[in-house]
Amino acid sequence: MPAVSPESQASEALPSRRRRTPRGGRHRGDESFLLPPGSPALVLAVPGHARQAGAEVAHELARLVEIEHTGQPAYLAHLEGEEANLNAVLAGLRRDEDAPAAVVVPLSTGPDRAMDAAVHAAVAGSPARAVAAEPLGPHPLIAEALHDRLADAGLARADRIRLMTMVTAASGFIIATPGDAAAVRQAEVTGVLLASRLAAPVFTASLNDVASVKAAAEQLHAAGATSIAVAPHLIGTEPETGLIAPAAASVGSVGSAHSAPLGPHPALARLAALRYVEALSSALAQ
Template sequence: MPAVSPESQASEALPSRRRRTPRGGRHRGDESFLLPPGSPALVLAVPGSARRPGAEIAAELVRLIEIEHTGQPARIGHLEGDEANLHNVLAELPRTEDGPAAVVVPLSTGPDPVMDSAVRAAVAGSPGHALAAEPLGPHPLIAEALHDRLADAGLARADRIRLMTMVTAASGFIVATPGDATAVRQAEVTGVLLASRLAAPVFTASLNDEASVKAAAEQLRAAGATSIAVAPHLIGPEPEANLVAGAAASVGAGHAAPLGAHPALARLAALRYVEALSLALSE
């Protein structure tokens, strides 16, 4: 029987980046991985219950992750309710003797203490070994996705890659994020990236605090913005998705849709999965 080299063993331990013929169109994934047989499950941790509006977004993202990025089945684990609950999903996965059974990726645009704590508790209570990955953002791909949603709503000029000539309808932007002042500071990273893409001023605000949104609008108008657009810094299953329209109306602004099942989020989920797995295998 031929000997197996250490290099071959290493190549089977980690996902390998794969090269594909580039797809035409709006989103061309460049973070695709081939997962070897027996790889841990990618479990997308989703806020709320399976019956909450917006839950279908996770199903579409899982489909994109499987088809475009990993080639392996992915799963959804909700943080509330009994249906497809994260604790139950992890408990049903087959146990492994020499590695994690799952990598849990939070479906979140940035660090969220409540969600992160729930994910860690589920991972710690899993009967099989599981890993907790980082949230999807902050990352430049989040800013790219926000830009796309603003352009879809006619509120920002589309980037040159999309070959569109839409006239910019807003001259200042508010990145409105769920959470408190800490969440706002974390979202400022995305705001800076978005400002660079739009070549326009961007301020961040909390969707949970109407005064925060109004203060951001006042800053934009003081900086010379004549029209304002709100970019929701959320995906859709979050309860704060219901606050977007009211927050925009309170400052006389238009608003984009939440990020939803944007292909960039599927790319980020696959990336966070591989980062967490690679870190665990290197320790």
């Protein structure tokens, strides 16, 4: 058998980039990655436990990652409970001293101190070598997904002819994100991108703090907004999902207007594959 050079081994370890046949619709031209056999497992770290409400969202996202972007299984691993626990999933993977066995992608729209700490602790304690990837956001694709959910709720629509946005039921928007003031600051990046897409004022607030949401509403009213809609900056697996409706009601938004959580949006599946590739490339370069 001919010898395989180290350079060849390194190139085989990295996923190859492929361009799929363009699809119709707003996600036309998405880029996918084809993982070669023996690639490290792509593990999606999910907050909460396997039986909680919203768990089906994680399953659908994993399916989209597999069929749309990698061609290989995407594993779900939960941070709580015994079923499909992240520590157990990592312990069950094949071990290779020379290459990572897994890349763990946090299923989160932005940095979350508690979730990041749990993921890094599991990776550090894994018997199989693993790598922790960055959370999905902030990223322009998160703003795209928020825009789509607002459009789905009839709160904003895209003029696909001019590629501009026309606001319908709301003239100001609050990105409501789980977490503390640090999480709000991170979400402000997405807020700027969303405001550009909507041509309307956007402020960010914490779903965990009603006063934060009300303060954002006051800023919007001061900016001239006459009706306000809440855009949840979460996926739907987070425990804060139940705070969305009360947050919208607290600011007196039109019919307590809010869009749905991002859910299994194609942009999130694309981001999960992208974070995997970024983390693996960085690990192999070290």
